[in-house]
Amino acid sequence: MNLAFKFKYRFFNAFRELFVHHHGSLEFRAKVFALLIAANEKASIESFIIVKEIGLEIYNHDEDRANLLMLTTREIVQKIENDHSLDVDRLVTNIQQELRIVPRYASKIDIKALKSLTLLSRDEDTIHYQERMLEFLSNLKQEHTEKN
Template sequence: MKLGFRIKHYFYNAFRELFVHHHGSLTFRAKIYALIISANEYAKVDNYIIVKNLGLNIYKDDMDRANLLLLSTKELVQKVKDDNGLNIDSLIISIQQDLKAAPRYAKKIDIEALKEFLNLTDDEDVLAYQNNILEFLEKLKKETLGHL
């Protein structure tokens, strides 16, 4: 990535709430992607290519927002891997709290798009775990949208 973008990302990350329009929505999506990616201890680079492509589709070719989504997702996955105060359970709790605060975010859980990540998983146990996460997210989405 370009140096200019990296510098911009540093400032966006430090002051995300001020500089990024709808940062909560972007962060929520990053949490969803990080959850499914983090379930696989041996996540591939291809996972992040999927995130980037989904970001470009969501943000209608706004490269900066797609890159911010990608970097936010990577940051969350790295925190889970490093056991840096974040794990899969706390990520799930954070997603649930976000949905309580902003139920409209449930519309941003795209189960079909999340299934793309499963195609990159070779381990049957990890695949079963990721499928359970998808079922959980689908149920959470339905419950949340049912209360709107």
């Protein structure tokens, strides 16, 4: 990422609600990705690269938006890992609350894309934990899709 994008990201991050089109949708996706990445204590940079690649597919090769998704995901993971201002349980609760408020966000949960993040895990316990999260997200998606 170049310096101009980093500056633009920091500026947009400060005023995300005003300047980023559909910021709520992007943040919801970032939370879902962060949930699986944070489950892996040995999460690598490859996880964020996968998020960016998925973002490029989602946003029709809009590199800025894909980068924003990746950086927002990384920011949430850092809040869990470093700041401890967020934990996985609170993130799950937050995702559930957002789906209650905006049920259409259920369509943003792409189990196939999320599955690609679990392929980076090597520890069996982490893999099982991520698989349970995928099941939970799949059930959550189904539950909120049926309501619409």
